[in-house]
Amino acid sequence: MGIYVLRRLWxxxxxxxxxSVVVFAFVRSLPGDPATVILGERANPVSAARLTxxxxxxxxxxxxxxxxxxxxxxxxxxYIWKVVHGDLDKGxxxxxxxTDELRARFPATFELALxxxxxxxxxxxxxxxxxxxxxxxxWDSLATTVSLVGVSMPVFWLGLLLSYFFAVVLHxxxxxxxxxxxxxxxxxxxxYVLDGLLRGRLDVAWDALRHLVLxxxxxxSIPMAITARITRSSLLEVLGQDYVRTxxxxxxxxxxxxxxxxxxxxxxxxxxxxxxxxxxxxxxxVLTETIFSWPGxxxxxxxxxxxxxxxxxxxxxxxxxxxVSVVNLLVDLSxxxxxxxxxxx
Amino acid sequence: xxxxxxxxxxxxALAGSASAATLVYGNNGDPVSLEPGNxxxxxxxxxxxxxxxxxxxxxxxxxxxxxxxxxxxxxxxxATSWTFNLRKGVKFQDGTPFNADAVVFNxxxxxxxxxxxGYRDQGRTYEIMGxxxxxFKGDKTAVIKDIVKVDDNTVRFDLTxxxxxxxxxIGSGYFGLASPTAxxxxxxxxxxxxxxxxxxxxxxFVSWKTGDNITxxxxxxxxxxxxxxxxxxxxxxxxASQRLNxxxxxxxxxxxxxxxxxxxxxxxxxxxxxxMKPSFNVGFVxxxxxxxxxxKQAVRTAISMAINKKAIADAFWxxxxxxxxxxxxxxxxxxxxxxxxxxxKYDPAAAKKMLAxxxxxxxxxxxLWYMPVSRPYFPTPKPIAEAIAADLSAIGIKVNLKxxxxxxxxxxxxxxPGFDMYMIGWTGDYGSPDxxxxxxxxxxxxxxxxxxxxxxxxxxxxxxxxxTRDAKxxxxxxxxxxxxxAAYRIPMVHSQPLAAARTYVKNWVPSPLGSEAWNKVILIGxx
Numbered sequence: 001m002g003i004y005v006l007r008r009l010w011x012x013x014x015x016x017x018x019x020s021v022v023v024f025a026f027v028r029s030l031p032g033d034p035a036t037v038i039l040g041e042r043a044n045p046v047s048a049a050r051l052t053x054x055x056x057x058x059x060x061x062x063x064x065x066x067x068x069x070x071x072x073x074x075x076x077x078x079y080i081w082k083v084v085h086g087d088l089d090k091g092x093x094x095x096x097x098x099t100d101e102l103r104a105r106f107p108a109t110f111e112l113a114l115x116x117x118x119x120x121x122x123x124x125x126x127x128x129x130x131x132x133x134x135x136x137x138x139w140d141s142l143a144t145t146v147s148l149v150g151v152s153m154p155v156f157w158l159g160l161l162l163s164y165f166f167a168v169v170l171h172x173x174x175x176x177x178x179x180x181x182x183x184x185x186x187x188x189x190x191x192y193v194l195d196g197l198l199r200g201r202l203d204v205a206w207d208a209l210r211h212l213v214l215x216x217x218x219x220x221s222i223p224m225a226i227t228a229r230i231t232r233s234s235l236l237e238v239l240g241q242d243y244v245r246t247x248x249x250x251x252x253x254x255x256x257x258x259x260x261x262x263x264x265x266x267x268x269x270x271x272x273x274x275x276x277x278x279x280x281x282x283x284x285x286v287l288t289e290t291i292f293s294w295p296g297x298x299x300x301x302x303x304x305x306x307x308x309x310x311x312x313x314x315x316x317x318x319x320x321x322x323x324v325s326v327v328n329l330l331v332d333l334s335x336x337x338x339x340x341x342x343x344x345x
Numbered sequence: 346x347x348x349x350x351x352x353x354x355x356x357x358a359l360a361g362s363a364s365a366a367t368l369v370y371g372n373n374g375d376p377v378s379l380e381p382g383n384x385x386x387x388x389x390x391x392x393x394x395x396x397x398x399x400x401x402x403x404x405x406x407x408x409x410x411x412x413x414x415x416x417x418x419x420x421x422x423x424a425t426s427w428t429f430n431l432r433k434g435v436k437f438q439d440g441t442p443f444n445a446d447a448v449v450f451n452x453x454x455x456x457x458x459x460x461x462x463g464y465r466d467q468g469r470t471y472e473i474m475g476x477x478x479x480x481f482k483g484d485k486t487a488v489i490k491d492i493v494k495v496d497d498n499t500v501r502f503d504l505t506x507x508x509x510x511x512x513x514x515i516g517s518g519y520f521g522l523a524s525p526t527a528x529x530x531x532x533x534x535x536x537x538x539x540x541x542x543x544x545x546x547x548x549x550f551v552s553w554k555t556g557d558n559i560t561x562x563x564x565x566x567x568x569x570x571x572x573x574x575x576x577x578x579x580x581x582x583x584x585a586s587q588r589l590n591x592x593x594x595x596x597x598x599x600x601x602x603x604x605x606x607x608x609x610x611x612x613x614x615x616x617x618x619x620x621m622k623p624s625f626n627v628g629f630v631x632x633x634x635x636x637x638x639x640x641k642q643a644v645r646t647a648i649s650m651a652i653n654k655k656a657i658a659d660a661f662w663x664x665x666x667x668x669x670x671x672x673x674x675x676x677x678x679x680x681x682x683x684x685x686x687x688x689x690k691y692d693p694a695a696a697k698k699m700l701a702x703x704x705x706x707x708x709x710x711x712x713l714w715y716m717p718v719s720r721p722y723f724p725t726p727k728p729i730a731e732a733i734a735a736d737l738s739a740i741g742i743k744v745n746l747k748x749x750x751x752x753x754x755x756x757x758x759x760x761x762p763g764f765d766m767y768m769i770g771w772t773g774d775y776g777s778p779d780x781x782x783x784x785x786x787x788x789x790x791x792x793x794x795x796x797x798x799x800x801x802x803x804x805x806x807x808x809x810x811x812x813t814r815d816a817k818x819x820x821x822x823x824x825x826x827x828x829x830x831a832a833y834r835i836p837m838v839h840s841q842p843l844a845a846a847r848t849y850v851k852n853w854v855p856s857p858l859g860s861e862a863w864n865k866v867i868l869i870g871x872x
Contacts, residue, residue: 030752031749031750031752031753031756031757032750032751032752032753032754032755032756033752033756036752036755036756037751037752037755038385038472039385039472039476039755040385040386040755041755041769041770041771041784042385042476042771042784042791043755043756043759043791044759044789044790044791044792045759045791045792046789047472047475047476048756050472050475050480051470051472051475054465054470054472055468055470090467090468092468093377093378094377094378094537095378095467095468095469095533095536095537096537096538096539096555100538100539101555104554104555105555105556108556160584160586160587160590163587163590164590167590167594167596168590168593168594171594174594174596175587175590175591175594175596176582176587176590176591176596177557177558177580177596178557180596181367181369181558181578181580181596181597182367182576182578290583290584291584291587292587293556293557293580293581293582293583293584293587294556295554295555295556295557295581296556299556299583300556303374306750306751306752307752308752
């Protein structure tokens, strides 16, 4: 298994290098350049050209063929040289190092994604199980309907509705942000609920938790729906298999058959889908973060793409790819736990 | 007696609220930087204006210049040299003195590409110098020729040509003055969240959590009116609907840039007050000479007469916009020409006839590009474009509505052959007609309509050099007539951005220029 992990990590590195090349070429081939966006309405060709030069974007992309003496004085070699030294460059507009922003924003996205996934599994798994066990019952219809609504409701709309109803009308939860104004917390891990507990500040942990509820529901609605549907269909399939029938025939209690024999096997496709969903959540919960003023990676990357902030897009995409790779590796490793027949080579 | 008791109680409430209160503003995004001279966006200015002062300030709620860090200023007879007398005894928030050296330090690092404290090698660009002041030291188009310390309390700016707008230009929020000691100590980090920005302003910097909030506290040594609240928190809330939700929930105290359709919701909420900001923008439709049909003046005039601008302004801004025949917002109506009609005549029948006389009795087909983003001057570009298209179809013009990503839109309008017709607009930086006309007409403007007659350029230069308001009014009046008759850019609206505050927020007077210091804002009875 150790060798398997090492091989997977090596492959991840190759993927990351490949992605760096692709994203580098991709962002530069997008129409509309950073200078024009930074200058906005007042952009005219003269000022845009001046700013392009100041930003170093007038240099060739990969190799400086025109000037062999400065072959590597091109954008990509300079970038990779920095990356190798642990520097993902600075945001073109803000001049903030991309690594600093990643460090500050990833925990926010991670905490939100965890909470969203928790919500998705808390509702989605039982709903899927009940729907499968009580097939064609009212419960089944209810679970199917809820999951259909979950998949089809646009996140920004759901987010605004939740915020309006639970914050403005009922005052149960705050409308947005991670902490109330004036609540002070010196972060340790960057996960505010956890940090509140670690610092012995229950009030802060509680405040952070209250802020987490609405965005987690908004973000978790789609994975919740998908989890419910996959669990239902997978469990139905497993329940119809021979070994389940055998177990039942042997006189094993129905509850035990479902939970121990059937569910564990039924979870394999669920874990795969949950893993993919988790990767997506971490990669960019753009709309949820924008609606809930959540200072995470999604809203940051979205801004960067609209303003063509090349270093931020590059750093953000490479980082997201890394996270998705790691999550996929963990998902693959969990297969062996769920199904002992699976072996890693 | 009762009256005295009431007054005493009110006084006590005021004093109480002023001592420990926190004022929370919902900003429509995160600042780009807190380094003066190195920003071009309004979101950053909103925060910078609280930390830094400029040499020239503006009277509350107007564009009229008043003393800031300079107590007085005057020019030589041809306005090619401006001398500023600085306020004495002012200290930066780090305790270092504000003086002529500090002014020269700040301006040189922005203006001189070789200045070692400019940190250009680390990505600083100061592009605002190019936009508002023609460029940098050594550039042919640069407005500033030299910056000279006359004595400890006097600074002189020598210019390359006559420019009577200079004091109001350098009063704009981009040009706050920072402590030279702080800039030198913090180096290229200055202005980022990892730094401590230091100015002379009413609030001092505490912390910046990117994408979340910026916390400031009252500057106890402020030279002007000291802040009436203890702490100021500027939160980043990008979504306009969410800003309204936060206001209604009471988690923020005041916010700007709400959508026009929020006005009813704000008015219906007893805990909120609608704050109409003075209009300082123009949204317009540009027509391109490269299109042979649009190159005909009669066609452009017919188009201007076929669009029911007033109906569009009423429908999409809900009373928060005016339409008129001027490129300048109403606060600068003094520079309009009285010979030009107040608004374009809406007369589809006459427009149709004019089109027929020009040889287009059966109409023609044209592309109209609308912006993919929302701006105060066009909050909902697509439906507005559809309304324009409907008006034009009534006189036989078939309009193809088009749009594309904002970055590409900004670039393509200036690329050959450009857009036939397109929507764009402008929000002013400082209170001079030149800031509006100069942004879209003349040599330094975007080259998107292929219309740049020498007469127009001459008038722009004369306007910049004119010394008195009367002299300026005369020149800009001619520009108004010239551009109105040419009908290349049809002003559609001057919108009033909608802001709102909780009812306990008092003394907030928004500036037409988009940012003002909040030292005078008080909270009465905030729980």
